Amino acid sequence: MARFRRAYGAAPWHLLLLAGCFAVTGWIALRLAGGASAGRMLLWFLGAVIAHDLVLFPVYASLDRVLRGALGRGGVPSPLNHVRVPALGAGLLFLVYLPGILGLGDGTYLAATGLEPRVLLGRWLAVSGVLFGVSALLYAARRLAHRRRPSRPAG
Amino acid sequence: MPASPPPPDDAPSAAPAALWAGLARHRPPGVDAVDRAWRSPVRGPWLTSVFGAVLLATLPLVIVTGLLDWIAYGPRLGQALPRDVGWLHPPVFDWPTRPAWLFRVTQGLHVTLGIMLVPVVLGKLWSVVPKLFDWPPARSAAQLLERLSLLLLVGGILFQTATGLLNIQYAYLFGFDFYTAHWYGAWIFTAALVVHVVIKLPRMVTALRGPGFARTPLERTRPEPADPDGLVARRPGPATMSRRGVLALVGGGALLLAALTVGQSVDALRRTALLLPRGRRIGDGPTGFPVNRSAAAAGVTPEQTGPGWRLTLRAGDRTVALDRARLLALAQHTAVLPVACVEGWSTTQTWTGVRLRDLADLVGPVDPTTARVRSLERAGLFREAVLHGGQVTDPDALLALRVNGVDLSLDHGYPARIIVPALPGVHCTKWVAEIAFDG
């Protein structure tokens, strides 16, 4: 037992559990392999991880770094989160409703709904504008409240 | 400085020790810079565990409602998609007709909850992302395998979310069969999730039992003591958001998505689904509710549905043909029923027509076991659907001729369509040409 642990790095049940997981995946891979679209599925599966870990995350983390550089020390109270929060909200909506916002999907949308696809870019911009607007108003209110109580310690 | 140093997790390197030690020594350029770049002081076991707990409570609902969708298609009648799934499937049963809102709720939940979890998943991934760039990538065979399973876990949830989101917005960019991909993706994800939960549950419970940070304001937000998993930044910067702020941000994102999605399933709120296809009515008036698959797309023409149209009823070798006037002369029944699409949207309307069991009576079988419904459509996956006995004999199971007091419109299935309580919309066949009863 102790020898197994030393060689493997964890208890036997750990290996059993993982073997079960890989067995399911392997069985599915064998089932799908050779099918006309198996390669595409694999591409989308791995592509999704790469798109998140090596594209989406670095992009938003870098943007945030730039933002922190620009606003981190600006003003009391800090405006940083009043930009971050609506930006993240707008980004989230874009990510989730992207096909509608960009009007992707040509014939299938019309066939399914009987309606011409509408590019919803304007709506997304409007909702995003509202998010930024509300955030700016809140910031203005906080600043005002802060000025009225000048004796409070900065935070 | 943390009071007690973290247990050095690279000390008891497992065999082949030389291999793992060598890997640890050969640090590729850049890993140290990346390691120093993690600054957020709120990353740590507590925040990750809160996200984990939320996902642990909600993901099973998404998984189960997804599997129910597959069952609702009727695997026993050979109608579930994908059809041939081997041994890998949940126990199957005949999908009930009651409560009538059953499918509306299960599938609405599947899609709406799936969408709401996007920010939670992103938050969870953000909280653990330093681990991805950790060096060495593994210190034992056990860790290596576990990391491989994490690829399945993360790939699984992202794949399911991406295919689901594209499907409900009719953008089939992926170019493979959605059913096959989403079905097998679900199993890969579920298996990896079970592994992850079993391995991490004790850690999560410990972290949540410890001192909480739900009330800590920004001024008092400090990093947690260094943890064995290395989630806590080694060189944390000053806090710019408290942990409760991060949670409010993620929760707010989920609520924002909910607010822009529920309109798909609630008629009174239809137009609030601002950015989704099902936030639109197709017109004013009693037949202006959303359509799935237009007559034009189905290739159904006004000539086929004109005065020459007949409904053929069959049972054994008995056949009866009825035109629309004769159908309207039969006993009419009105039912207020939701029609719920597999894509998660739904709408409640008032349908009027002939009970399916009355139609069965016209050709014979007292207790029909199945009814095979054929549409005028020539092609397409859903030009034919089989109903089981319970679905044929439900008192509200209708061949609808009218809706909301007017004739069906062509896009809603004129001259006649099936409406059965809790039956997925794709099986509520439109432009019905023939019903063959077995019994």
Ligand code: HEM
């Ligand atoms: C953890 C994530 C998810 C899991 C495990 C999961 C699982 C499932 C399963 C097992 C099915 C039945 C598939 C079949 O009948 O072949 C299903 C159907 C479906 N899922 Fe998901 N799902 C997930 C996330 C999502 C998300 C985020 C969305 C969309 C926003 C979504 C949209 C759909 C749709 C539209 C269907 C119905 C497809 C149809 O029958 O036409 N899913 N899901």
